[in-house]
Amino acid sequence: MTGSPVLAQSTxxxxxxxxxxxxxxxxxxxxxxxxxxxxxxxxDNFISREEFLKQANDRFDRLDVNKDGKLxxxxxxxxxxxxxxxxxxxxxxx
Numbered sequence: 001m002t003g004s005p006v007l008a009q010s011t012x013x014x015x016x017x018x019x020x021x022x023x024x025x026x027x028x029x030x031x032x033x034x035x036x037x038x039x040x041x042x043x044d045n046f047i048s049r050e051e052f053l054k055q056a057n058d059r060f061d062r063l064d065v066n067k068d069g070k071l072x073x074x075x076x077x078x079x080x081x082x083x084x085x086x087x088x089x090x091x092x093x094x
Contacts, residue, residue, distance in 0.1 A: 039047045039055045063075050 039051050041051050063079050065075050
């Protein structure tokens, strides 16, 4: 006797949910690793307020392409596109 289609769908859904949870756990772990690699300057496995704010200020300065002390949506969008993508004010047909 073969299994019911409902049971098979339920099992497939459970497997997909388990895969999703695993990918989410992996992403969280990678995020944590990157955060500590970039921010924990003295490598003591703690991020001090000073270390956190320095990293945040450095990132702000990097994003603030026109150096006006403010981030525009265009500047943030350019960062989210990633390296090698068109930045603020650059035309795609260049």
